[in-house]
Amino acid sequence: MSCKFSDEALQRLAREHRQDHFHDECGVFAAHGHPEAAKITYLGLYALQHRGQESCGIVSTAGGGREHHVHRAMGLVSDVFSEKTLDKLPGRHAIGHVRYSTAGGSQINNAQPFCATTDAGPVAIAHNGNLVNAFRIRKELESRGAIFSTTADSEVIAQLLARSRERSQEERLIDALSRVKGAFSMVMMAGDVLVAVRDPHGFRPLSLGRLEGSWVVASETCALDLIGATHERDLEPGEVAVIRRGRLRSLQPFRKEAEHFCIFEYIYFARPDSNLNGNNVYSFRKELGRILAREHPVAADVVVPVLDSGNTAALGYAEEAEIPYEQALIRNHYVRRTFIEPAQSIRHFGVKVKHNAVKELVQGKRVILVDDSIVRGTTLTKIVNMLRAAGARAVHVRVSSPPTGGPCHYGIDTPTREELIAHEHSVDEIRELIGADSLGYLSLNGLRHCGETLKHGSCDACFSNEYPVAIGDEEPRPQLSLFRSVEAEDD
Numbered sequence: 001m002s003c004k005f006s007d008e009a010l011q012r013l014a015r016e017h018r019q020d021h022f023h024d025e026c027g028v029f030a031a032h033g034h035p036e037a038a039k040i041t042y043l044g045l046y047a048l049q050h051r052g053q054e055s056c057g058i059v060s061t062a063g064g065g066r067e068h069h070v071h072r073a074m075g076l077v078s079d080v081f082s083e084k085t086l087d088k089l090p091g092r093h094a095i096g097h098v099r100y101s102t103a104g105g106s107q108i109n110n111a112q113p114f115c116a117t118t119d120a121g122p123v124a125i126a127h128n129g130n131l132v133n134a135f136r137i138r139k140e141l142e143s144r145g146a147i148f149s150t151t152a153d154s155e156v157i158a159q160l161l162a163r164s165r166e167r168s169q170e171e172r173l174i175d176a177l178s179r180v181k182g183a184f185s186m187v188m189m190a191g192d193v194l195v196a197v198r199d200p201h202g203f204r205p206l207s208l209g210r211l212e213g214s215w216v217v218a219s220e221t222c223a224l225d226l227i228g229a230t231h232e233r234d235l236e237p238g239e240v241a242v243i244r245r246g247r248l249r250s251l252q253p254f255r256k257e258a259e260h261f262c263i264f265e266y267i268y269f270a271r272p273d274s275n276l277n278g279n280n281v282y283s284f285r286k287e288l289g290r291i292l293a294r295e296h297p298v299a300a301d302v303v304v305p306v307l308d309s310g311n312t313a314a315l316g317y318a319e320e321a322e323i324p325y326e327q328a329l330i331r332n333h334y335v336r337r338t339f340i341e342p343a344q345s346i347r348h349f350g351v352k353v354k355h356n357a358v359k360e361l362v363q364g365k366r367v368i369l370v371d372d373s374i375v376r377g378t379t380l381t382k383i384v385n386m387l388r389a390a391g392a393r394a395v396h397v398r399v400s401s402p403p404t405g406g407p408c409h410y411g412i413d414t415p416t417r418e419e420l421i422a423h424e425h426s427v428d429e430i431r432e433l434i435g436a437d438s439l440g441y442l443s444l445n446g447l448r449h450c451g452e453t454l455k456h457g458s459c460d461a462c463f464s465n466e467y468p469v470a471i472g473d474e475e476p477r478p479q480l481s482l483f484r485s486v487e488a489e490d491d
C-alpha cells in the first residue's frame with residue numbers, strides 16, 4: 001500500500017475534537033521575589049498547559065525592574081522552553097502565559113505576555129478572559145492615532161494603560177480596567193511590582209500562593225501543587241493585589257457587581273485536581289454524573305466515559321446507577337503533529353488515531369456513553385459508530401451538562417450560535433444525528449442544584465442564554481475567527 005507523509009488528517013482530527021468541545025481559554029502564572037522566578041513560572045505553565053496549547057511565553061525582570069527579558073513562541077511549554085532559553089530569563093520576578101486564541105487570531109505576535117514601554121517604564125501583561133467592548137475601544141483609539149501590533153483584545157488594556165494620566169503603573173492599570181467590560185483575570189509586572197487582578201464578576205479563576213517566602217499567582221491551584229507552593233487564597237472578584245518588596249496590598253477599586261464565575265470551569269475547563277473558590281473540581285464533576293443518573297436512568301450493562309472529558313462524571317453516573325464502570329475507549333496520548341496516512345482510505349481512520357474501543361468490554365453489551373458536553377457532535381458520532389462496530393448492542397449517550405445553545409463571550413472559544421448543534425436541533429434530532437439509541441442531557445435545574453453547593457454566583461449563559469454582561473451590538477465576535485476558518489477547511 002502506498003503511503004503519503006501528511007499532517008492534514010491529524011490536524012483535521014484536532015479540529016474535530018475542538019468542535020466537539022468549547023475550548024479552554026488561557027492560563028496565567030506569576031512568581032514574585034524568587035531567585036529562580038522564570039523556572040518556577042515555566043513549571044507553573046506546565047501545569048496549566050490544558051488551558052492553552054497554541055503559544056506560550058515568559059517575561060522576567062532584572063536590573064531593579066528596568067530590564068524586561070522575554071521569550072515567547074508558538075507551541076507547547078515543553079517545546080518552547082529549554083534550559084538555555086530559561087537561563088536567558090534572569091531576575092527574581094516573572095510572569096507567564098499559555099494561550100489558546102480567543103480574541104484575535106492564531107499567530108506569534110498575539111502570544112503573551114504583552115510587553116509595552118510607557119513613560120512610567122516597561123510593563124508586561126498576561127491576560128485570561130475576553131473583553132466584550134474591546135472592539136469599540138480599539139476603533140476609538142485607532143481613530144485617535146493609536147497603532148496596534150496585534151489583533152488580540154488584551155492589547156487594548158496595554159494601550160489604555162499607556163495613555164492613562166495616573167502616576168503609578170498600578171493606578172494606570174486600574175484606570176484602564178475601569179473602562180473595559182467582560183472577563184479578565186490577569187497579572188501585570190511593572191518594574192519590580194506585581195499586580196494581580198480579577199474582574200468584578202469573577203468570571204475566571206485566579207489563586208494566590210506562597211513559596212519559600214515569595215508570592216506566586218496562578219490560574220489554577222494545580223500549578224501551585226506542582227511547585228510545592230501553599231495555596232493562600234483565591235483573589236476576590238474585583239480585587240487588585242499589588243505586591244511590592246514582598247508585601248501584598250489588596251484593593252477593591254471597581255464598582256461591586258454580582259459574582260458570575262464560569263460554571264464550565266467546573267464542567268470541563270479546569271483540571272480535576274484543582275480547587276476553584278474552595279471547591280474541588282473532581283468532586284463537582286462526579287456529583288454532576290450522579291444527578292445525571294437520577295435524571296436519565298436506562299437499563300444497561302456498562303458505563304463508558306469519553307476520555308478524558310467524561311471520566312469523572314461517568315464514574316458518578318456508574319456509582320449512582322450501580323452499573324459497572326469500564327474504560328472501554330482507549331485514548332492515544334502520544335498523537336503528535338505529523339503521522340503517515342495511508343493513501344487508500346481505512347474506515348474511521350481519523351478517530352481511531354486517537355480513540356479505540358476494547359471489543360471485549362462492549363461486545364453484546366448495552367453501553368452508556370458519558371461525555372461532558374456536545375458542541376457539534378462530530379467526534380461523538382464517530383465514537384458511537386465505533387462502539388457499534390465493536391459489537392455494542394445499544395449505545396445510550398448521557399451528557400453531564402445541559403444542551404449548549406449559546407456561545408461564550410467571556411473568554412472561551414466557541415462556535416457561533418448557529419453552529420451549535422443544540423441551537424439548531426431538538427434533543428431527539430441530536431440523538432438521531434449522532435446515531436445513539438437514547439440521549440439524555442443534565443437539566444439546567446440539575447446543574448443549578450449542583451451549583452448551589454458552590455456558595456458563589458455562577459455564569460451559565462451558554463446553557464441558559466442569560467448573559468450577565470451585555471454584549472452590545474458593536475462586537476463582530478472576533479474570538480470566533482479560528483473556528484470559522486476551521487469550518488471552511490472542513491466542509
Ligand code: SF4
Pocket residue numbers: 022203261262263264265407408409410411412459460461462463
Ligand atoms: S457563557 Fe458563561 S458558563 Fe458558558 S463558557 Fe462562557 S463564562 Fe462559562
